[in-house]
Amino acid sequence: EANRVYNFNPGPATLPLEVLKETQAELLNFSGSGMSIMEISHRSKEYDAVHNKAKADIKELMGLGDDYDVLFIQGGASLQFAMVPMNFAINGKKGNYVLSGSFASKAYKEAEIQGVGTVAASSKENDFRNVPKQGDLKIDPNAAYLHICYNNTIYGTEYHYIPDTNGIPLIADMSSDMLSRPLDFNKFSFIYAGAQKNLGPAGVTIVVARKSFIENSPENLPTMLRYNTYSKKNSLYNTPPAFCIYMVGKVAAWLKKQGGLSVLAERNAKKAALLYDAIDNSNGFYKGHAEKDSRSFMNVTFRLPTEELEAKFIAEAKEHKLCGVKGHRSVGGLRASIYNAMPYEGVKCLTDFMEQFRTANK
Numbered sequence: 001e002a003n004r005v006y007n008f009n010p011g012p013a014t015l016p017l018e019v020l021k022e023t024q025a026e027l028l029n030f031s032g033s034g035m036s037i038m039e040i041s042h043r044s045k046e047y048d049a050v051h052n053k054a055k056a057d058i059k060e061l062m063g064l065g066d067d068y069d070v071l072f073i074q075g076g077a078s079l080q081f082a083m084v085p086m087n088f089a090i091n092g093k094k095g096n097y098v099l100s101g102s103f104a105s106k107a108y109k110e111a112e113i114q115g116v117g118t119v120a121a122s123s124k125e126n127d128f129r130n131v132p133k134q135g136d137l138k139i140d141p142n143a144a145y146l147h148i149c150y151n152n153t154i155y156g157t158e159y160h161y162i163p164d165t166n167g168i169p170l171i172a173d174m175s176s177d178m179l180s181r182p183l184d185f186n187k188f189s190f191i192y193a194g195a196q197k198n199l200g201p202a203g204v205t206i207v208v209a210r211k212s213f214i215e216n217s218p219e220n221l222p223t224m225l226r227y228n229t230y231s232k233k234n235s236l237y238n239t240p241p242a243f244c245i246y247m248v249g250k251v252a253a254w255l256k257k258q259g260g261l262s263v264l265a266e267r268n269a270k271k272a273a274l275l276y277d278a279i280d281n282s283n284g285f286y287k288g289h290a291e292k293d294s295r296s297f298m299n300v301t302f303r304l305p306t307e308e309l310e311a312k313f314i315a316e317a318k319e320h321k322l323c324g325v326k327g328h329r330s331v332g333g334l335r336a337s338i339y340n341a342m343p344y345e346g347v348k349c350l351t352d353f354m355e356q357f358r359t360a361n362k
């Protein structure tokens with residue numbers, strides 16, 4: 001435990017220490033079975049309880065009722081980029097996309113490959129420093145859905161509103177901010193997230209969708225690419241990524257224990273404010289990438305005066321047990337990912353270091 005660092009990686013990312021310890025304690029003998037969760041049949045009663053509790057806790061945290069279902073799918077959020085248009089952009093209808101960053105653009109590209117993508121708005125010309133505003137959205141009134149990426153992991157921007165689509169089903173990639181704050185999730189028809197940021201290890205993608213939206217999938221799609229295969233079979237048509245789902249369940253239970261999404265949102269806002277204040281009060285030494293009204297609570301992106309100083313910052317940060325602060329190659333600079341499991345003390349340690357580094361190098 002003393003050897004653990006503050007891990008600011010964007011994903012796979014830091015997990016709650018309590019969850020890791022619990023997992024360790026249960027590893028050799030899960031629930032009196034004499035086996036680890038990785039060795040138990042996915043048709044056993046022990047696994048069934050884990051699976052169903054994870055689903056129920058996610059729905060409870062999101063304040064969703066019986067009209068929503070939770071699915072567990074493999075292939076990462078990237079497979080969802082392809083499955084979404086396959087399942088929904090059918091019968092001549094297109095998928096309408098807001099391009100707010102790399103992953104939003106990758107999602108659109110998969111629709112384009114299928115010949116069914118259109119663009120409602122883009123912030124590319126602004127280096128993805130902002131999330132398009134409601135007034136910028138030219139939503140196709142005949143679209144099958146509007147697809148948005150709620151938090152843009154690489155650029156460090158996040159929606160601070162839920163787009164009004166005038167009745168078009170809203171689909172959101174929430175890979176990097178799922179379960180980080182309460183929202184009126186009933187406004188979304190379909191939400192998905194790769195688990196490896198806020199939810200657990202890589203290997204499972206969580207889909208939360210309105211049941212009526214996913215009950216009919218095109219019959220000509222392969223079985224594993226149809227959402228209704230998962231919804232009809234409780235995500236147990238084939239062997240699910242049982243260990244990942246178990247971990248996601250543990251994280252969801254941990255979130256409930258903390259007091260739910262409003263408590264997390266408050267903590268996350270405090271952590272983000274600490275970092276953004278350090279940037280804003282640095283006399284221009286640190287420069288944030290995102291425009292202020294689009295700033296992410298999860299991924300804080302910023303630059304230093306030169307690339308040499310950025311490299312020096314990353315190297316020296318490591319000596320302070322501050323890891324994973326290098327920005328994505330497409331933006332450069334620094335990025336601190338401060339998901340649910342990053343404690344306030346970790347962010348404080350980073351901002352203390354930032355101030356110390358600035359004083360020594362300005």
Ligand code: PMP
Nearest residue numbers: 076077078103153173175176194
């Ligand atoms: N969407 C977002 C917002 C992401 O941050 C990522 C991963 N960094 C992805 C999609 C792709 O996820 P995966 O690697 O699970 O396919």
